[in-house]
Amino acid sequence: xxxxxxxxxxxxxxxxxFLNGLDQFVSIPSISTDPEHAKDIQKAAQMLADKLxxxxxxxxxxxxxxxxxxxxxxxxxxxxxxxxxLIYGHYDVQPVDPIELWxxxxxxxxxxxxxHFARGVSDMKGQVWATLSAIEAIMKTGDFPxxxxxxxxxxxxxxxxxFAEFVQAHKDLLKADVCFNPDAGMINAQTPSIIxxxxxxxYFELRVYGPAHDLHSGSFGGIVHNPxxxxxxxxxxxxxxxxxxxxxxxYDSVLPLSDKERAELARLNIxxxxxxxxxxxxxxxxxxxxxxxxxxxxxxxxxxxxMLSGFTGEGSKTIIPAWAMAKISCRLVPNQDPQEVLEQLxxxxxxxxxxxxxxxxxxxxxxxxxxxRIDSKESLAYAKALEAAWGVAPVYKREGGSIGVxxxxxxxxxxxxxxxxxxxxxxxxxxxxxxxxxxxxxxxINALIHFFYNLKREE
Amino acid sequence: xxxxxxxxxxxxxxxxxFLNGLDQFVSIPSISTDPEHAKDIQKAAQMLADKLxxxxxxxxxxxxxxxxxxxxxxxxxxxxxxxxxLIYGHYDVQPVDPIELWxxxxxxxxxxxxxHFARGVSDMKGQVWATLSAIEAIMKTGDFPxxxxxxxxxxxxxxxxxFAEFVQAHKDLLKADVCFNPDAGMINAQTPSIIxxxxxxxYFELRVYGPAHDLHSGSFGGIVHNPxxxxxxxxxxxxxxxxxxxxxxxYDSVLPLSDKERAELARLNIxxxxxxxxxxxxxxxxxxxxxxxxxxxxxxxxxxxxMLSGFTGEGSKTIIPAWAMAKISCRLVPNQDPQEVLEQLxxxxxxxxxxxxxxxxxxxxxxxxxxxRIDSKESLAYAKALEAAWGVAPVYKREGGSIGVxxxxxxxxxxxxxxxxxxxxxxxxxxxxxxxxxxxxxxxINALIHFFYNLKREE
Numbered sequence: 064x065x066x067x068x069x070x071x072x073x074x075x076x077x078x079x080x081f082l083n084g085l086d087q088f089v090s091i092p093s094i095s096t097d098p099e100h101a102k103d104i105q106k107a108a109q110m111l112a113d114k115l116x117x118x119x120x121x122x123x124x125x126x127x128x129x130x131x132x133x134x135x136x137x138x139x140x141x142x143x144x145x146x147x148x149l150i151y152g153h154y155d156v157q158p159v160d161p162i163e164l165w166x167x168x169x170x171x172x173x174x175x176x177x178x179h180f181a182r183g184v185s186d187m188k189g190q191v192w193a194t195l196s197a198i199e200a201i202m203k204t205g206d207f208p209x210x211x212x213x214x215x216x217x218x219x220x221x222x223x224x225x226f227a228e229f230v231q232a233h234k235d236l237l238k239a240d241v242c243f244n245p246d247a248g249m250i251n252a253q254t255p256s257i258i259x260x261x262x263x264x265x266y267f268e269l270r271v272y273g274p275a276h277d278l279h280s281g282s283f284g285g286i287v288h289n290p291x292x293x294x295x296x297x298x299x300x301x302x303x304x305x306x307x308x309x310x311x312x313x314y315d316s317v318l319p320l321s322d323k324e325r326a327e328l329a330r331l332n333i334x335x336x337x338x339x340x341x342x343x344x345x346x347x348x349x350x351x352x353x354x355x356x357x358x359x360x361x362x363x364x365x366x367x368x369x370m371l372s373g374f375t376g377e378g379s380k381t382i383i384p385a386w387a388m389a390k391i392s393c394r395l396v397p398n399q400d401p402q403e404v405l406e407q408l409x410x411x412x413x414x415x416x417x418x419x420x421x422x423x424x425x426x427x428x429x430x431x432x433x434x435x436r437i438d439s440k441e442s443l444a445y446a447k448a449l450e451a452a453w454g455v456a457p458v459y460k461r462e463g464g465s466i467g468v469x470x471x472x473x474x475x476x477x478x479x480x481x482x483x484x485x486x487x488x489x490x491x492x493x494x495x496x497x498x499x500x501x502x503x504x505x506x507x508i509n510a511l512i513h514f515f516y517n518l519k520r521e522e
Numbered sequence: 523x524x525x526x527x528x529x530x531x532x533x534x535x536x537x538x539x540f541l542n543g544l545d546q547f548v549s550i551p552s553i554s555t556d557p558e559h560a561k562d563i564q565k566a567a568q569m570l571a572d573k574l575x576x577x578x579x580x581x582x583x584x585x586x587x588x589x590x591x592x593x594x595x596x597x598x599x600x601x602x603x604x605x606x607x608l609i610y611g612h613y614d615v616q617p618v619d620p621i622e623l624w625x626x627x628x629x630x631x632x633x634x635x636x637x638h639f640a641r642g643v644s645d646m647k648g649q650v651w652a653t654l655s656a657i658e659a660i661m662k663t664g665d666f667p668x669x670x671x672x673x674x675x676x677x678x679x680x681x682x683x684x685f686a687e688f689v690q691a692h693k694d695l696l697k698a699d700v701c702f703n704p705d706a707g708m709i710n711a712q713t714p715s716i717i718x719x720x721x722x723x724x725y726f727e728l729r730v731y732g733p734a735h736d737l738h739s740g741s742f743g744g745i746v747h748n749p750x751x752x753x754x755x756x757x758x759x760x761x762x763x764x765x766x767x768x769x770x771x772x773y774d775s776v777l778p779l780s781d782k783e784r785a786e787l788a789r790l791n792i793x794x795x796x797x798x799x800x801x802x803x804x805x806x807x808x809x810x811x812x813x814x815x816x817x818x819x820x821x822x823x824x825x826x827x828x829m830l831s832g833f834t835g836e837g838s839k840t841i842i843p844a845w846a847m848a849k850i851s852c853r854l855v856p857n858q859d860p861q862e863v864l865e866q867l868x869x870x871x872x873x874x875x876x877x878x879x880x881x882x883x884x885x886x887x888x889x890x891x892x893x894x895r896i897d898s899k900e901s902l903a904y905a906k907a908l909e910a911a912w913g914v915a916p917v918y919k920r921e922g923g924s925i926g927v928x929x930x931x932x933x934x935x936x937x938x939x940x941x942x943x944x945x946x947x948x949x950x951x952x953x954x955x956x957x958x959x960x961x962x963x964x965x966x967i968n969a970l971i972h973f974f975y976n977l978k979r980e981e
Contacts, residue, residue, distance in 0.1 A: 096837035158839055164735060221837050262740060266838045275802035276623060279952040280825045281721060281923025284853045285817035286797050288807035291826035291848070292761065298751060299758035338745050343734035348747035348878040358744035366739045367750035368841050373828035374849055378555035378680050379725045379886045380617055381851055381924075382827055382952050389750070390833055392840055394743045419807040427838045464740030465840075493738040493841050 066205035067516045074200040074508050081196040081508065082179070082501075084114070086172045088154075088188045089181040095131055095155035095221045104217050107154040108132045111215050114195055118202055120213065126233075128225035131155065131217030135236060138211040144522050146441065147210040148515075149239035149478060151468060152191035153219030153246065156183035157493045164495035178498040186492035189499045190245035190484040190507075191215065197511030208519035212239050219246070219468070222266060222428020227471040237476050241441040243514075245484035245507075246466055250333060250458060252503045255449035255510070257442065258482035260360060260461030261469055263395030263432035265404040266368075269294070269412070270388045272421040277373065277382040287383055288419035291372040294387040297415055301365055301391075305351040308365045308393075310407040311414075318397040320353075320361050324461075328356045331458055341489050360461030364394045394463060401429030430467025435479055441518060445481050448513035452506050485510075525664035526975045533659040533967050540655040540967065541638070541960075543573070545631045547613075547647045548640040554590055554614035554680045563676050566613040567591045570674050573654055577661055579672065585692075587684035590614065590676030594695060597670040603981050605900065606669040607974075608698035608937060610927060611650035612678030612705070615642035616952045623954035637957040645951035648958045649704035649943040649966075650674065656970030667978035671698050678705070678927070681725060681887020686930040696935050700900040702973075704943035705925055709792060709917060711962045714908035714969070716901065717941035719819060719920030720928055722854030722891035724863040725827075728753070728871070729847045731880040736832065736841040746842055747878035750831040753846040756874055760824055760850075764810040767824045767852075769866040770873075777856040779812075779820050783920075787815045790917055800948050819920030823853045853922060860888030889926025894938055900977060904940050907972035911965050944969075 074081075093107035094100040108125055115123045115136040123136040134154075139147070159169045159182050167173055172181035183189075201207055214237055218224045230237060247258035273290035274283070303309055320328075333356050335347050349358040358364075368391065373384030393404050405426050416422050436442060437459055449457040462482070469480045485507030491497045533540075552566035553559040567584055574582045574595040582595040593613075598606070618628040618641050626632055631640035642648075660666055673696055677683045689696060706717035732749035733742070762768055779787075792815050794806055808817040817823075827850065832843030852863050864885050875881050895901060896918055908916040921941070928939045944966030950956045 096835070096839065098836075158833070158835065160833070160835070161736070220839075264740075264840070266840070273801075273803055276950065276955075277620075277953045278801060279923065280823075280827060280851060281723075281853055281921070282818070282947060282951075283797075283801060284823035284825050284922055285808045285821055286806050286814050287801050287803050288805075289826050291829045292757060295754040295757035295826065295829075298754035302751065338742075342732075342737060342742060342746050344732055344746050344878060345880060346747075346876075346878045347745055348876070349744045355745050359741070362744055364739075364743035366743050366840075366842055367748050367754065367831065367846075368739060368839060369832035369834045369843065370750045370754075370829055370846060371834040372826065372830075374617070374619070375828045375830040375847065376555070376617065376619070377557075379727075379849065379851070380555065380679075380827060380952065381723070381725070381825075383825055384828065387826075387829060388834065390838065392739060392838070394740055417805075417807070419803060419805045421804060462740070463743055464738065488741060491735065492741075493839065494736045496735075 065208065065516050065519070067512065069204040070200045070512045071509055073204050074196070074512060078505055081192065085189060085192040088192055089172050089184050090170050092170045093155050093217065094158050095218050096158055104131045104155060108134050108217055111154055115213060118195065118199055120211070126229065128229060130224060133229050134213065134215040136213045138207060141207055141210045145209045145520055146240040146518055147212060148518060149212045149214060149237055149242040150194055151242050151244040151480070152194065152215045153187060153217065154191065154215050155217040155220050156188070157186070157220050161495060166496055174501070177501055179501050180496060180498045182497050184499040185486040185490035185497055187246045187484065189504060190486065193485060193504055193507045194245055194511055197508050197515065200512055201515055208516055212237060222264065223430065223467045224428060226468050230471050230475040234476050239478050241439065242472050242478050242480040244466065244469065244480045244482050247462055247482035247484045248486035249503070250331060250460060250488065252487055252500055255453045255455065255457040257437065257446060257457050257459050258462040259437045259459050260434045261432060261482065262463055262465050263399060263401060263430050264392060264465035264467065265395060265401035265429040266392040266427040267408060268388065268390055268425040268427055270386055270423045272386045274383060274385050276385050280381045280383050283383055288417060289383050290387040290420055291384055293417060293420050294372065294389055297412065298367060298389060300415055306349050308363065310404070310411045312407050316398045316400065316403065317363060320357060324361070325357065327459065328360065328461065331356055331460060359463040361396055363396050363399060366392055368392055394465060395432050397432045397434055400431060430465055431470045433469045433473065435482060439479065442481050444517035445483055445514050448510045448517050451513045452510035524667065524975050524978065526971065528663040529659045529971045530968055532663050533655065533971060537964055540651065544648060544651040547651055548631050548643050549629050551629045552614050552676065553617050554677050555617055563590045563614060567593050567676055570613055574672060577654065577658055579670070585688065587688060589683060592688050593672065593674040595672045597666060600666055600669045604668045604979055605699040605977055606671060607977060608671045608673060608696055608701040609653055610701050610703040610939070611653065611674045612646055612676065613650065613674050614676040614679050615647070616679050620954060625955055633960070636960055638960050639955060639957045641956050643958040644945040644949035644956055646705045646943065648963060649945065652944060652963055652966050653704055653970055656967050656974065659971055660974055667975055671696065681723065682889065682926045683887060685927050689930050689934040693935050698937050700898065701931050701937050701939040703925065703928065703939045703941050706921055706941035706943045707945035709790060709919060709947065711946055711959055714912045714914065714916040716896065716905060716916050716918050717921040718896045718918050719893045720891060720925050720941065721922055722858060722860060722889050723851060723924035723926065724854060724860035724888040725851040725886040726867060727847065727849055727884040727886055729845060729882045731845045733842060733844050735844050739840045739842050742842055747876060748842050749846040749879055750843055752876060752879050753831065753848055756871065757826060757848060759874055765808050767822065769863070769870045771866050775857045775859065775862065776822060779816060783820070784816065786918065787819065787920065790815055790919060818922040820855055822855050822858060825851055827851055853924060854891050856891045856893055859890060889924055890929040892928040892932065894941060898938065901940050903976035904942055904973050907969045907976050910972045911969035
């Protein structure tokens, strides 16, 4: 008999205390891509370290990297017969632009109805805080049933630049039986979900250079190749009429969807109407021959994340721009490799780019896709925990997003990740008015209490 | 015998006085496209009005329009047997962005070597001031040989929005035998030039709308049509492989180049090397079957003047942008009509744009192309004046730029424009570090003194 009920009781009595802690955490604008927020990054890392220490976690350390620190800690008092769970999280957040589309300050959290609004509140400070809250509920009501390790990074939103290197150099420190990573999410508030597949990422910046400076479009129009037009040609050629990506060899290493997996994804019953409602687009789009759910989770994509050239202010300016730029990223599936995609993009550009311009391609970040086991003891313990909190068994889903640390941990330390978390598809992560569904969040804390108790092995 | 030599003498002794006046004029940041500079526009108009008054010009008036004022004035004391010359100019300037590429403050004029730097110093405050300086040199040394009218607008750089309407409503005020418009330029500092053809313009803004807000590219990549990609497809399709514009019917009303005109343009002997040097591009580009000079002056074009979508800051942000925008403009030749081009672009978009997005097309401004007579008495008087100042006869050229007021004046008041001026192709107009070649400018003032004396008819 364990203290599970007492811990759940503690959680239900301390919801506002948990939320206050989260509010402090999300008030720190720890935007990892912006050098101006370096101090906030440091502050968020320190707040996490202090919280761990206050929970009785030992050897709490801020490890400097070439950019943002990684926080580790451990609690190894459950005995050697008990498993060790590595908790992964990131304390950095996405930028807030376009800031004018936010209904409130992104770093002054506020509740409206059942939702709580702030940058990072769903992705993923809320998920980190739910995990720490569940741990606190157990710590304050008895002995912790399993051993714990923690690794929190500050560069996830910019591609976990130094995480793989850190893991490689600290294999012993991170050694564990399983990693719990709550950076995935649920398909809707009623349906607990376990993510067993993640897409990888390869992120690029392409710059096309034309004339030495902006030119008068009257004096030079018809003589000089417009770099914005060249960039548009390049981008346009990256997809064919069937929505397939044309980079040479792009699909060569793509693992085809099995019939079994297609059947499982179909069972999720996420209709196009759901996606239409979430996005407000007039019609969906994508690669021919696949359903929306298949395209999102199990097929690679190429997206234009941003584009800039010439005059973009009010009114008119008659110039031929000196240069044009695009941010381009691919979501990858097993067994694609981001470095291979870089080579494929290079080959495409070498073939496509005309001699009338110069260009520059930068590889900004990337990571491989991953598929996790769903029949391990630990994964089943999480499934049972979700069922206990929601009253229904979880669905299993491949997710369109990318979590590069999952393959990093698998390859270096040999530890599998359980991908959970309580974010919802309409939380507006990476977008204005990011929010967290509070009833789901509180239920998630309960599920995590069950999870840690479920992990305890018979002695 | 006229006072020509005395006037020229005055000009040569007052170069620094003329330049000081120009410096005051270009120090006013009269950027017409930017509402924040409305006061500067007013200030520049007032400075012109004050200058005219100080020269003895009568009935000087600032006419309000829906946007920026038009300045007029007249001097009709040369007698009815003498021609009346309408002087056209604009006192507004282009925006200064990208400001970081300027080597100095655009509104603090400074000389370096033979060049004088400031926004508007070449286009066209310098040309307006050269004309007023020549008039002053004559006024101060004798009787003015011909009658003068003046019309200066403040909206040329944004498409002369209210000029046609003003001309239509003030036909008597502007009635003249000829218009002198120094907003054209020369092909190089050694070769005086008369522009006898101008391209027209049709300027658009196209916006493509996808999801209601930026989406996480992992969660929605492969489901939603990326608006930046749709815009790139649209733009890419606007040219074919031969560099021709694909808008339906675009070339239908294009006046073909005659053999005689092609021979005349070939005589200019502006080689591709000249254009390569002016632009620093690795190779030129344009419509197949035409030389660079032909493409620049006598063939229509379609340019992307600006493009914006999604995340364009440092680093990476994995979003599908909510929208994408392009500024698109066409340079037109006789007998194209900007309204027809608007319809052609609408037809193209209706055909090309997928059902997965919404879009919006705005027509921002436009004007027809024009061809001027080069054998009129007045045009020959200008040719003779240029030859007197430079020692060589001028070349005749069709110019790639657009001056919408030329057809406006021709259609409403029946007055032909002589297109002169002393800007050079590498003055960086509409671009950072705009400058004026001072020796050419002073020589231009001399040429204008000759011009006004040459216009005097035998009584």
